[in-house]
Amino acid sequence: MSEKDFIPVPYTTLKEEGTVSYSSPSNIALVKYWGKRDNQIPANPSISFTLAACVTKTSVNYKKKDQKSDEFSFDLFFEGEAKEEFKPKINTFLKRIEVYLPFLKEYHFVIKTSNSFPHSSGIASSASGMSALALCFMEMEKTFLDTLSNEHFNRKVSFLARLGSGSACRSIEGPLVQWGETPSIEGSSNLFGIKYPDKVHDVLNNFHDTILLVDKGEKQVSSTVGHELMHGHPFAKQRFDQAHDNLQKLKSVLSEGDLDTFINIVESEALTLHAMMMTSNPYFILMKPNTLSIINEIWKFRQVSKTHVCFTLDAGANVHVLYPENEKDIVFPFIKEKLVPYCQNGQYICDRIGLGAKKL
Numbered sequence: 348m349s350e351k352d353f354i355p356v357p358y359t360t361l362k363e364e365g366t367v368s369y370s371s372p373s374n375i376a377l378v379k380y381w382g383k384r385d386n387q388i389p390a391n392p393s394i395s396f397t398l399a400a401c402v403t404k405t406s407v408n409y410k411k412k413d414q415k416s417d418e419f420s421f422d423l424f425f426e427g428e429a430k431e432e433f434k435p436k437i438n439t440f441l442k443r444i445e446v447y448l449p450f451l452k453e454y455h456f457v458i459k460t461s462n463s464f465p466h467s468s469g470i471a472s473s474a475s476g477m478s479a480l481a482l483c484f485m486e487m488e489k490t491f492l493d494t495l496s497n498e499h500f501n502r503k504v505s506f507l508a509r510l511g512s513g514s515a516c517r518s519i520e521g522p523l524v525q526w527g528e529t530p531s532i533e534g535s536s537n538l539f540g541i542k543y544p545d546k547v548h549d550v551l552n553n554f555h556d557t558i559l560l561v562d563k564g565e566k567q568v569s570s571t572v573g574h575e576l577m578h579g580h581p582f583a584k585q586r587f588d589q590a591h592d593n594l595q596k597l598k599s600v601l602s603e604g605d606l607d608t609f610i611n612i613v614e615s616e617a618l619t620l621h622a623m624m625m626t627s628n629p630y631f632i633l634m635k636p637n638t639l640s641i642i643n644e645i646w647k648f649r650q651v652s653k654t655h656v657c658f659t660l661d662a663g664a665n666v667h668v669l670y671p672e673n674e675k676d677i678v679f680p681f682i683k684e685k686l687v688p689y690c691q692n693g694q695y696i697c698d699r700i701g702l703g704a705k706k707l
């Protein structure tokens with residue numbers, strides 16, 4: 348498929364007005380997307396668990412303008428309050444997707460959005476936020492067309508969400524979504540995420556993710572800047588090759604439920620992501636002392652308990668603690684007793700793997 352396949356056929360009718368609403372989740376990458384080319388094309392393939400509890404709920408009320416103007420027209424409310432400062436980002440998104448949704452300038456929109464997780468938690472809201480908005484616009488398009496298959500709907504939502512934020516293209520379906528062309532995964536694409544097409548063992552379909560909020564401050568480096576730093580990075584080629592290798596290795600790990608190798612790949616990916624930041628120029632350390640303490644506690648506990656608890660990290664100090672459902676009764680008390688004390692104000696979020704976005 349190419350970008351052109353997402354330009355719609357002429358619409359049959361444009362509805363005068365209406366409201367569409369979606370809830371869309373965040374996701375946590377197992378193989379990380381870090382580095383991109385023009386037009387939000389990833390430098391390497393990635394795969395993520397879709398989450399269930401961390402979601403953005405967005406509703407879009409649309410009303411046809413008297414005359415189509417040359418500007419996008421919308422009001423934006425975040426958690427009930429008008430948010431002028433979020434508007435430029437949405438405007439950029441609308442500009443990027445207009446060619447694929449040519450009705451956008453015909454309407455005035457009232458966009459109302461809220462997150463299930465605290466805004467200042469250090470949890471990125473771009474994946475859930477951009478995917479929720481893309482879903483609302485696609486739901487509108489669906490009513491303007493005679494037919495639109497489910498498969499095309501999901502692909503196009505993911506394609507549009509990607510243009511808002513790369514990782515957002517992995518938030519439409521679940522439990523595992525893969526994005527970025529790679530030889531080991533049939534149907535993989537740089538343009539959109541796909542529901543992971545191969546066999547997944549039950550144990551891996553049922554994981555928990557307890558998110559430890561170690562540092563809720565503003566991000567020291569935005570992901571956009573972070574991706575930039577992979578251009579001319581001394582280890583870029585090795586890193587991109589490694590992501591392809593890890594995806595290939597994950598194939599049998601996922602189908603057989605080989606948790607030891609799973610842990611090895613997931614933790615190595617998290618540390619590699621941070622190693623890339625530490626070895627770029629300018630360089631950054633996004634882990635905090637408590638991030639390291641948590642990692643060491645997890646390693647110690649895993650050895651004595653013989654469980655399969657492991658960690659992964661985003662581009663920040665917070666730690667995602669991953670463990671299978673059948674070990675919850677041993678791992679969760681450990682998290683509460685030994686890890687939560689390292690969290691800022693003792694804050695954490697209990698999440699687990701989810702099945703993707705929902706129409707409201």
Ligand code: DP6
Pocket residue numbers: 375376378379380381387393471473511512513514515570571574620661662
């Ligand atoms: C570290 O999707 O936030 O979370 O495309 O610039 O919006 P943009 O970047 P973004 O990058 C996410 C990077 C990551 C790893 C991942 O989710 O794969």
